[in-house]
Amino acid sequence: MTERQTLGSMAQIAKHPIHPMLVPFPIACFIGALVTDVTYSLTAQMMWADFSAWLLVAGLIMGVLAAVAGLIDFLSNRLIRAQPPAWPHMLGNVLVLVLSFFNALVHTRDGWTSVVPTGLILSVIVVLILPVTGWLGWSMVYRYGVGVGR
């Protein structure tokens, strides 16, 4: 233990933590997938369901990368783990990725049942979780100063 034990990020580039650089991608993709799922359910135009399938896969890829960076920070620094929002933020986002993985599988079905109802329900649940885990993540940075330079 040094006297300057900090909340610094391990996965970082020139003291810029990688995790917050990546998290906008899955958030935007999963919200986008909800929008295209809703549009498909209203129009039955397959193009919208195809958009959802791409958005889910892109969101998963970027989400896994964000998770790797986040987990490196989480596991490498006991002080980060000790912050109150850390565990719920991590578990909530793992849940987002697991649900979205199953959602991507549902979206490989052909036609209407690739979205309605299961895919649409999963998209809604994921988008409801995202503001909660996002709020916890912002708390980590803006309230507790995780990854913020001294």
Added chain:
Amino acid sequence: MTFPRWHMLRNARVSTLAAFCTVASCLAGCGDAGGDPSAQIGPHPTLPEQTQYLLPPMHIARVVGWKKDETPTVPQGLKIQALATGLEHPRSLYVLPNGDILVVESKSPGVQPIRRPKDIVMGWIESLSTSGGGNQQSNRITLLRDTNGDGMPEVRSVFLDHLNSPFGVALVGNDLYVANTDAIVRYPYSTGDTKISAPGTTLTPLPGGPIDHHWTKSLVASADGSTLYVGVGSNSNITENGMEAEKNRAAILQVDRATGRWRLYATGLRNPNGLSFEPQSGALWTVVNERDELGPDLVPDYLTSVKDGGFYGWPYSYYGQHVDPRVKPERPDLVAKAIAPDYALSSHVAPLGLVFYAASNLPETYRGGAFVAEHGSWNRTTLNGYKVVFVPFKGGQPDGMAQDFVTGFLTSDDQARGRPVGLAVDKSGALLIADDVGDTVWRVTSAGP
């Protein structure tokens, strides 16, 4: 040395696929191997509840090819031998009046766009089974001439080359029609020709690209020669490429031979192939590949007579009024009038060839019945099909249980030596089978005294 490397690569890919399929089958509900296929043969198949998969079972027999002196298996008293080997993805057969045999070698047009991530995975899996044909020299017709009928052709020549994914062939007088994937093309033919070099004339375009999911266009001419019937498969499994892509598809078109004008003769036939006239009734019959991804025992493929103006369900329903929940908007008006097909062949067998046996070389019991070539399943964990079956007929209708006729396309550990596609009966009355994976044409005759 390209070939061994490719082979190793393919083995590696197959192992990955096997691992993937294990995970997939558990996600899909472990152990749903399906019931006894024979419960789904005949006029009234059992139709179980629908399954909606997280991952559909994908089990394709890995291709190993035929070793020297290996052949498919035929019933006692019959003989099978290769009429020609080393072909390039032979898919259908046509026998000319002088006995010459046309072997249509054809590969998938390969123009199906990637619309979503699933298409990447499916394309990769299909490439393992080579059902699309990866060969360079394909898309041509090879002529075989076996004058003395000993099963060893004296003449083998490239009859027509540079075709566009051809499948059906029909001769009327001196007009030879070839059904490419995007058009019916007419060529001048004289008895005895072994090569046609004249350019073809398009009789009519057919629904082809840009997606062209089911691309084989089966062709038959009416007895009086005035009309051609052509099968046009759907552009998707179950409209997942959009309803607009299905225009004039999943149908049999009736084409006026004189003008090329056509109309929809029958619709709702997802992928009709093997168009043939039943000799006793003169009715048009077809085999149809039904939809996938509803379960190992849904939906049974079938053999059916085709009624003028008939609607057979696809995409809205199957076997009459069994509604498919994957299709929106719904069309209860069409579902109400959907005709249940005559004879189920069991699920996912992929019938692609049909021929009625009106000759006399084979034993009496086969006369008047139908042979059906089943290319084989991919969408169930226990393989189904991969054989030629015989369906007895009486009074112009199927009469009794289908019997295995030519088997042995699979090894004991479910690898594919070959897969049967097109069928024909040659001038001597032997049954011919195009094997697109074994690159062979097989000939079945009586064993003789």
